[in-house]
Amino acid sequence: MILITGGAGYIGSNCALELIKNNENIIIFDNLSTGHIETIETLKKINPNLIFIKGDLKNLKEIEDVFKIHKIECVLHFASLSVVQESAKIPEDYYQNNVIGSTNLLNAMVKYNVLKIIFSSSAAIFGQPKYLPIDENHPKNPINPYGKNKLEIENILDDFDKKYNLKSIKLRYFNVIGANRENLLGEWHDKETHLVPNIIKSAINQKPFEIYGNDYNTKDGTCIRDYIDINDLIEAHKLAYLYLNKENKSDEFNLGIKQGISVKEIFKTVEKILNQKIDYKISQKRQNEPSILISDSSKTNKLLNWKAKTPLSDSIKSAYQWELKLQKKSI
Ligand SMILES: NC(=O)c1ccc[n+]([C@@H]2O[C@H](COP(=O)([O-])OP(=O)(O)OC[C@H]3O[C@@H](n4cnc5c(N)ncnc54)[C@H](O)[C@@H]3O)[C@@H](O)[C@H]2O)c1
Numbered sequence: 022m023i024l025i026t027g028g029a030g031y032i033g034s035n036c037a038l039e040l041i042k043n044n045e046n047i048i049i050f051d052n053l054s055t056g057h058i059e060t061i062e063t064l065k066k067i068n069p070n071l072i073f074i075k076g077d078l079k080n081l082k083e084i085e086d087v088f089k090i091h092k093i094e095c096v097l098h099f100a101s102l103s104v105v106q107e108s109a110k111i112p113e114d115y116y117q118n119n120v121i122g123s124t125n126l127l128n129a130m131v132k133y134n135v136l137k138i139i140f141s142s143s144a145a146i147f148g149q150p151k152y153l154p155i156d157e158n159h160p161k162n163p164i165n166p167y168g169k170n171k172l173e174i175e176n177i178l179d180d181f182d183k184k185y186n187l188k189s190i191k192l193r194y195f196n197v198i199g200a201n202r203e204n205l206l207g208e209w210h211d212k213e214t215h216l217v218p219n220i221i222k223s224a225i226n227q228k229p230f231e232i233y234g235n236d237y238n239t240k241d242g243t244c245i246r247d248y249i250d251i252n253d254l255i256e257a258h259k260l261a262y263l264y265l266n267k268e269n270k271s272d273e274f275n276l277g278i279k280q281g282i283s284v285k286e287i288f289k290t291v292e293k294i295l296n297q298k299i300d301y302k303i304s305q306k307r308q309n310e311p312s313i314l315i316s317d318s319s320k321t322n323k324l325l326n327w328k329a330k331t332p333l334s335d336s337i338k339s340a341y342q343w344e345l346k347l348q349k350k351s352i
Contacts, residue, residue, distance in 0.1 A: 024087065024093045025037050025096075028064075032197060033100070048087065049064070050084065061073045079118060084126055088133035097139045098141060103143070106309070115170055123177065139265065140175070145167055188270060189271045192257065193316075199337070200340055201251065207344070217340050232301055244312055248280075249277050250336040272324070
């Protein structure tokens with residue numbers, strides 16, 4: 022059985038769906054702090070045998086009980102608080118939830134001799150880039166508590182490998198966008214902070230979209246990021262799982278598409294795809310944000326045999342269809 026922490030959230034649920042389609046037996050463990058029960062219901066319609074446990078990683082006993090009762094072979098660890106700005110406002114909650122929560126998970130795994138994990142890390146571990154694109158060897162100097170949490174967990178994973186032989190694959194996502202191709206599951210955060218869904222929400226609700234800062238040191242003054250489609254990202258998880266089973270060694274991979282796109286460029290692309298002018302205003306730059314993040318995914322391409330396939334326009338179209346569904350509450 023595969024245990025998915027955070028499987029009621031955006032990325033974890035999309036991964037759960039793919040595993041269900043591949044006839045894997047899965048258990049989802051989630052405290053529903055940012056995830057949604059409706060997401061679990063959608064997954065249960067596809068596989069009624071899916072096991073969902075409402076539990077919190079901050080509670081050691083709750084996660085230990087999962088391993089005590091079920092025979093788990095591997096863990097996919099998505100559960101996290103993950104809003105950069107919020108992490109600077111309430112760092113104590115972030116350390117507690119992300120670092121302590123992950124340590125509880127790892128302790129439970131070791132106790133029950135489950136020694137394989139795939140961990141959702143982030144480009145935030147790198148901080149301000151020293152060079153671009155960012156490969157796996159790039160120095161790691163996170164500039165916000167969220168990025169520091171992720172790096173700390175990566176370090177703990179390495180120590181658990183040395184001491185307990187626990188093997189981990191760390192996948193450092195850049196910016197994930199889009200919805201699943203059948204429009205069953207997509208990005209759903211009650212306080213949405215991500216670019217693409219927020220531009221789409223502005224378009225649908227006819228409210229001005231806020232661009233945070235146009236004085237970054239970039240070609241048009243807005244932040245540049247590397248956007249990876251959710252379906253391509255999930256494919257990378259499947260390949261990482263195979264790699265982990267075959268090689269039985271710890272490793273790390275950057276997951277982006279080696280293409281930097283500015284906020285303004287994404288905004289214009291959304292306008293074009295929706296065939297709609299969207300109002301916008303320029304607000305103050307957000308603190309703790311690097312101006313450019315672009316992934317060098319050569320290692321991922323080579324060792325995992327992974328390639329991004331989805332064009333940006335398809336990701337935006339799927340995000341739009343999903344947002345319509347979300348707004349009509351027809352989940
Ligand atoms: N979305 C992105 O672009 C992006 C980029 C880089 C990294 N990541 C990482 O990917 C992972 C998934 O991100 P997402 O966008 O799906 O987030 P999400 O908020 O949609 O999902 C996270 C899930 O984890 C659950 N959770 C949080 N704390 C928990 C706890 N203590 N115990 C049990 N469950 C808990 C939440 O309820 C939620 O369902 C996170 O680790 C995030 O840091 C995401």
